[in-house]
Amino acid sequence: MKILRTILMALTFLMTLPVLSWADEAAEAVAPAIDTGDTAFILISAAVVLLMTPGLALFYGGMSRKKNVLNAIMCSLIAMGIISIQWSLFGYSLAFGPDVGHLIGNLDWIGLSGVGVDPNPDYSATIPHQVFMVFQMVFAIITPAIISGAVAGRMRFPAYLIFILLWATFIYDPVAHWVWGVDGWLRNLGALDFAGGTVVHIISGVSALVAALVIGKRKGYGTQPMIPHNLPMTVLGAALLWFGWFGFNAGSSLGAGSLTAVAFVNTQLATAAAMMSWVFVEWLRHGKPTVLGAVSGAVAGMVAITPACGFVGPMSAIIIGLIGGVVCFLAVAVVKAKLGYDDSLDAFGVHGVGGTWGALATGLFASKAVNEAGGDGVFFGNPEQIVSQLIAIAASYAVAIIGTYVILKVIGLFTKLRASDEEQEIGLDFTQHGEDAYASTVSGSPFSPGVGAATASAPAGVVKPAL
Amino acid sequence: MKILRTILMALTFLMTLPVLSWADEAAEAVAPAIDTGDTAFILISAAVVLLMTPGLALFYGGMSRKKNVLNAIMCSLIAMGIISIQWSLFGYSLAFGPDVGHLIGNLDWIGLSGVGVDPNPDYSATIPHQVFMVFQMVFAIITPAIISGAVAGRMRFPAYLIFILLWATFIYDPVAHWVWGVDGWLRNLGALDFAGGTVVHIISGVSALVAALVIGKRKGYGTQPMIPHNLPMTVLGAALLWFGWFGFNAGSSLGAGSLTAVAFVNTQLATAAAMMSWVFVEWLRHGKPTVLGAVSGAVAGMVAITPACGFVGPMSAIIIGLIGGVVCFLAVAVVKAKLGYDDSLDAFGVHGVGGTWGALATGLFASKAVNEAGGDGVFFGNPEQIVSQLIAIAASYAVAIIGTYVILKVIGLFTKLRASDEEQEIGLDFTQHGEDAYASTVSGSPFSPGVGAATASAPAGVVKPAL
Amino acid sequence: MKILRTILMALTFLMTLPVLSWADEAAEAVAPAIDTGDTAFILISAAVVLLMTPGLALFYGGMSRKKNVLNAIMCSLIAMGIISIQWSLFGYSLAFGPDVGHLIGNLDWIGLSGVGVDPNPDYSATIPHQVFMVFQMVFAIITPAIISGAVAGRMRFPAYLIFILLWATFIYDPVAHWVWGVDGWLRNLGALDFAGGTVVHIISGVSALVAALVIGKRKGYGTQPMIPHNLPMTVLGAALLWFGWFGFNAGSSLGAGSLTAVAFVNTQLATAAAMMSWVFVEWLRHGKPTVLGAVSGAVAGMVAITPACGFVGPMSAIIIGLIGGVVCFLAVAVVKAKLGYDDSLDAFGVHGVGGTWGALATGLFASKAVNEAGGDGVFFGNPEQIVSQLIAIAASYAVAIIGTYVILKVIGLFTKLRASDEEQEIGLDFTQHGEDAYASTVSGSPFSPGVGAATASAPAGVVKPAL
Amino acid sequence: MTKIECILRPGKLENVKEAVNDFGIHGITVTQVIGCGLQKGRTEVYRGTEYNINLLPKIKMEMVIPDKDVEAILKLVTKAARTGEIGDGKIFTYKIDNVVRIRTGEMGEIAI
Amino acid sequence: MTKIECILRPGKLENVKEAVNDFGIHGITVTQVIGCGLQKGRTEVYRGTEYNINLLPKIKMEMVIPDKDVEAILKLVTKAARTGEIGDGKIFTYKIDNVVRIRTGEMGEIAI
């Protein structure tokens, strides 16, 4: 109660800030040049990108075992809660606020103060600044959620919750500033990343691998079968991801024009190509064309085309997709087994590897004929582009590896990261969330909440695991 | 057959009306000032709001028991059928047609006669009138569907079907006219309701409570565990609701501009805040952060911000959400148990209570700095706003309570409202719809439809319940 | 590996073509008159229409038996892969490229060469040509996927994969050219088809029937119960179809204006009407209002209104829907049983029959008062319109019947079309894809992929069916 | 020791469980089954075709109890599970040779 | 009275049920199970890793019948369920001490 009161008071104070400054701003520029078509497109893109996060929840949830499905879902869901708040309070300011040393935004836009409805031409001249802000918010939400795939089935939820909050603040926000912020150093360098290959996929995928290694393998990994409990759920999740990815990639043009069309078409083609190449490689290797392969390939293709989608032509997109599907397949089917790490749902194998391929591919296939504001890649006569891309990749890997390691170790000082073997055996759904995903023949009785209230003062964890 | 013929003849007659008047209208104003961006946004908003109704179906369906899931779904689905027709035949005219005594629209627009493609500047100057009409239609669809959550697991379907038709006509349409219709008395009064806090959430939530009380508790309520049979389904439903709510709230700006951005951002922030506050309060009280809590909180937040979303700043939205999550949690976890009514899926607890809080909060946090067409709330120096809000709330409660009570009692004269104990035990899926949601190991044989035809003349209900 | 290398080389060559020609084109017309609102609407329409294909996957998947659900899903999914590639490589050129003898497009636009970002005023003056291309692509994807419903549970996947590729090329692309291509003979004839009644629904539905007959009935058809294993999944699929259909129909106006509004409203009304009429007819005949009836009726209504949606008034749409629901119900419940063919999931009964009714209805209810670019139907004083419609229907039937028959027979020369009785008994999920949709209590152990690699050279099918 | 195997209506599980718990029996194993007997199934309708579904959902409840309690338990269960309508279910009893409590390795009647 | 417990291929349920129905047996309880025997499981592939799934879906069908019918039923079931391939399943029989028909409280053979 006390905590709530304090929070409320703090927020009540904050509340007055933005509205006032915002009112001023509104007074200054009465008629901003907002384009309704662009605004409509970006708002809807933001909505569909938001929908990607529950899509990811279902994609991961279906691949989990039955006893862990809610935990897999919750890890994505909760990002929609916590990161939205983080972003509006200070995350957006850190990432896109006025530059400090090419490394980070300052705190001018804290609590969205100064982020009003007039366009901010630094980022987008035809849509309200708040629209740009919320479009970026949904990227900040899904990125940490991707990481949960690597540690599914064994990370304690309280540790995870703290982890994504810190990770978003200390890793995502700075890297977003580097790549997309005005005067960010990677942006100045000329590294091409249309919709977030480095910012979203490389850093989340690499962090995922680090987290998987730090937290260790699931109990029984390698000896018990850990196979998807509900593939139609995974297909549905992938479908929502595909749908949302149009907002993710085409929306990154921040309008509804020619470049939007290019990004949209490339997204579709690379996704389709990667789906086919994964399916065919698996078919050749294991004798059957699988549904999980089809959707995994599709996701791999979307990851791979993300940084390139606004810089390459349609046939290049197909090639990027074809290779992306094969590379990611090899990563999850061969490399993972060889090296023996337990990346439960292949967050690294798909996002890390696919994102890296995409960043390289952008340096190969980019063409100014497609997007003058972009650059030419190696295949279009500019071998130097690949250097910028490599620098961007290296920087992202470095910050993701070091940052994730440090954050996890620090959290580990305060609370356990890893669910006990017994908790894993019972399943994270019950042990972390006190729920059962598919209760059917249940027997028992509801306690009156009066009884519940009696336990209210007991420490978290009062609902004891048992099997 | 005879019935069908009569219906067809009546419709054939109707058919000629609108097309003709509509042609005239088209002739008059050849070049209406339609904005493609606004039109695109509102059409897509209408589509995503329509998707909220199946979203609600899944949200409710997942929380139902296995034997009642199809009935829970059907109660939402059928509203998409019956209310669309009702709305186009006369509902829209009652709600938005030319005013009669500030209480109701007249019948000028019956059968959509006169509702053409030119904008109706009374409501929206930049989009075709039909677009406004269909955008309002999807609101009229979901509102009665919300009520089904309170009576899930025990209301007979035929009674429900008649109920929503009458309820839409005698409660929703008039209240929509009061609040949004040109010259509606609540609109004239200055009560603020941006996207339907009173019209949608208060009246459906309160009616839900009345219906739950009139129909009585489910058999076994309080002694048998009645817990969700499929939480991932509920999460998916909530995700579709969240996605659709952007159309609901931001679309209510009837364009794609600054105000749209404000409503969109507020929706996201309040939803996220309420998700977090519900999860944390439940965590404190019961020891675990639950997935059902996360999605319930999100819905509570969306309900709470609905009336306020176009009138408040982003930090206010966060506060409204934080409080909304806590208030709704207490309503469903404490108040419901104390008072002992059986609001099966918490239609009142979330929509009634959340809607009431939202209407009040609008009176507290509204600010002309955000929306000049709105008003200032208590915290921005205008204590009178809360009076208008209270009047609107009181009027909505009154009409919902009296209207629902009367409608149910009248229907009860003709057909039973409540499924028998035996029907409840077998489950409403089979007893009301003759279907099984998840048939797996089935044994039996299809009858030839010839056999079916033999029973065609038998009275409805020929498929006898049995277990 | 060799195959991959060859493919890659071919593509690398292709890659250079379009980008170059495209650059030229960009240079010529620097400022194309792109409308952001129209572009936003059509891009989003393309995205939601794409989402219809997974929607169809779930719609069909839920109606399948548990052992065939993944196969049902995969048949739709894979179309998203293979047809996207086909379309971009040559399909689009065949369908919409410069006309050859009113029958087919030429190969000028192969590999999207010449299909750039400037609008192609022949098709749409206000959106980039690529947007038009991708909007048409998603139609080309879903159409063959519809066919899979008729052969579900018994067609071998490799044969299916080849089938849809050939079918898209030799049937869909030409018919699309006839109806929509500049100078296509059906277009020149004045046959009205707003959004694809003939092109999409008639030819897929009729081809589905042919395929069902050629491949034969499922083992056990008529003696074993073959009933939906997961109706909520089917409902979800139908919801996504409904949502996407707004893009399908309203998007076919290729902008966001008055006609868009008309198509949108008609879609909603016909769908609702058909839902109600199917439910009521089934209720009268069998005693219960069913959920499967509600969603089947909705799909029937959407199919029926597809060709008419931009040409008729709202009351006509209701009538078209009402009749559509009844006609399709009779087709699947009475005619199918009488004639005894096994159209597993009623692809013909809904799409073939509904599409035929829609094409006729367009000839009856069309009105120039609604769309001047359209025509008047029989009820609006122009009996000749029905003749054009009949010619279009007849031509579609002819090409679908002959084409599908020939294609299947040719494929049958190279590989078996039909899964063996044993494969059907075990289920297509395992026998075709080596997967289990809902693995729950599994026992076993993962092989190291090293072991898998040993089998890599083994022929497809190495994973032997067993039960 | 005797195993009591009851086939029950799904809605009666809670009743029966309470009744035997009150008697002092706590070890219970429950399985979801489908079955038919005199009860002839029910008619479901899918897309206008009627299907006669023969096997309806039931609950199988197994308890291993000391022989001396068998009679009492049969009475208890019969009472708690009865509705008087066709489909109430059956109880089957048969002797068990041995019981092992895995946790302790105890055998025989004390392990029940 | 004897319980006949058959482990069958899922696809044979309908056949066997018809066969015993025709004989006059109507009381049947069916459970979904998984099992292995001589049959060695099957290989499924998920993301390029092959899993050997040992336990395959089977149907367990239980009927309690009068002792005199046992032999006939065993023959009937064996015939109706056979394909001749590994994995056809097993039938186990054992004596039941008592049967209660819950609806009426009847006991013994008349309650079957």
Added chain:
Amino acid sequence: MTKIECILRPGKLENVKEAVNDFGIHGITVTQVIGCGLQKGRTEVYRGTEYNINLLPKIKMEMVIPDKDVEAILKLVTKAARTGEIGDGKIFTYKIDNVVRIRTGEMGEIAI
């Protein structure tokens, strides 16, 4: 011939199966069940109401084996399934009268 019916923790299925396989037993039938015993269930929370769920997920594993192996198998299973915590489960054994291998029609011990 004896039927060994084990009620196990779900996580122990793999262990026990391996143990009996190594011993040479291959015919196994597994059912998903829920059960309670000394173990008193667990508390789940749905929308702020706590529910005491009595019956927890268990695995029922049935093997019909020759009488001579019973003792050894009981030991094996007990060892492989034990954690020492409440809820480890039970093993029940009872005699089987006959076994039929459907594929061949063989009866008796050779059919196991």
